[in-house]
Amino acid sequence: MRLLVLGAGKTGKLVAEVAAEHGHSVHVLDATENKDGAALTHPFVTGFDVVIDFTTPESVITNMRACLAVGAKMVIGTTGWYEKLADMKALAERRGGSLLYGTNYSIGVQKMFALARYFTTALKESGYTFSIEETHHTSKVDAPSGTALTLRDNVASVLGNTDIRIEAHRVGDAAGTHTLIATGPNDRLLLTHESTSRKPFAEGAVRAAEWLSTHSGIYDFQDVVEKL
Numbered sequence: 001m002r003l004l005v006l007g008a009g010k011t012g013k014l015v016a017e018v019a020a021e022h023g024h025s026v027h028v029l030d031a032t033e034n035k036d037g038a039a040l041t042h043p044f045v046t047g048f049d050v051v052i053d054f055t056t057p058e059s060v061i062t063n064m065r066a067c068l069a070v071g072a073k074m075v076i077g078t079t080g081w082y083e084k085l086a087d088m089k090a091l092a093e094r095r096g097g098s099l100l101y102g103t104n105y106s107i108g109v110q111k112m113f114a115l116a117r118y119f120t121t122a123l124k125e126s127g128y129t130f131s132i133e134e135t136h137h138t139s140k141v142d143a144p145s146g147t148a149l150t151l152r153d154n155v156a157s158v159l160g161n162t163d164i165r166i167e168a169h170r171v172g173d174a175a176g177t178h179t180l181i182a183t184g185p186n187d188r189l190l191l192t193h194e195s196t197s198r199k200p201f202a203e204g205a206v207r208a209a210e211w212l213s214t215h216s217g218i219y220d221f222q223d224v225v226e227k228l
């Protein structure tokens with residue numbers, strides 16, 4: 001597969017490494033090479049099977065506008081842009097582009113979402129209230145994390161309301177820790193996922209790109225992860 005990786009930061013670099021390990025041909029564009037999406041011309045983008053984006057909440061919108069408009073297939077890892085999700089879906093539909101987006105490509109976190117639904121179901125009738133804490137590195141630009149928002153959606157789908165507080169912490173180089181807390185009058189239950197490496201994000205994103213290369217449409221990673 002011919003892969004274009006946008007972003008050569010902490011995660012983009014790992015995505016390129018993993019994709020090369022999987023035998024794909026990989027081209028990476030950093031911020032200088034792709035300022036304001038300048039590199040994403042029609043002939044350039046259509047030379048790739050899938051584009052993977054790990055950039056910033058601002059750049060990813062410009063990148064999606066350029067790539068989806070020419071019918072490209074995109075896997076989006078970047079978080080913090082979801083107020084534009086409906087616009088991007090509409091663009092992809094209009095122009096025949098494919099879009100697979102996910103707040104967390106780690107399989108462990110995807111399992112946590114399923115466990116969170118079970119955890120909430122088991123505790124909701126017993127008077128517990130639910131909250132979320134997330135901890136990331138100090139250079140993270142969005143808060144709360146995309147994963148915390150998806151975790152909240154999973155809990156809310158069981159509770160029937162979104163009354164779930166999220167507390168965000170920024171500490172050192174933390175790769176990402178998410179905890180769902182159920183608080184009762186006399187005790188607390190905690191469900192925690194702690195990333196000890198960024199590699200699983202890259203592994204999941206490359207697997208998502210491999211899957212998307214043979215599918216068309218618009219997908220949330222959590223809805224297709226079991227099919228990869």
Ligand SMILES: NC(=O)C1=CN([C@@H]2O[C@H](COP(=O)(O)OP(=O)(O)OC[C@H]3O[C@@H](n4cnc5c(N)ncnc54)[C@H](OP(=O)(O)O)[C@@H]3O)[C@@H](O)[C@H]2O)C=CC1
Binds near residue numbers: 006008011034078106
């Ligand atoms: N869904 C998931 O599983 C995961 C999602 N993420 C998300 O991915 C995003 C990136 O995270 P992370 O790698 O940690 O961040 P980094 O800051 O380490 O990397 C982002 C990189 O993108 C570059 N960049 C900015 N604009 C462009 C552009 N137009 N074209 C190409 N490159 C560009 C930046 O360059 P410069 O610094 O020079 O501006 C930077 O090197 C974040 O939104 C994060 O939340 C992260 C991990 C997992």
Ligand SMILES: O=C(O)C1=N[C@H](C(=O)O)C[C@H](O)C1
Binds near residue numbers: 104137175177
């Ligand atoms: O910025 C990060 O580092 C991460 N971002 C994603 C998020 O916002 O949930 C996924 C992971 O937690 C790492």
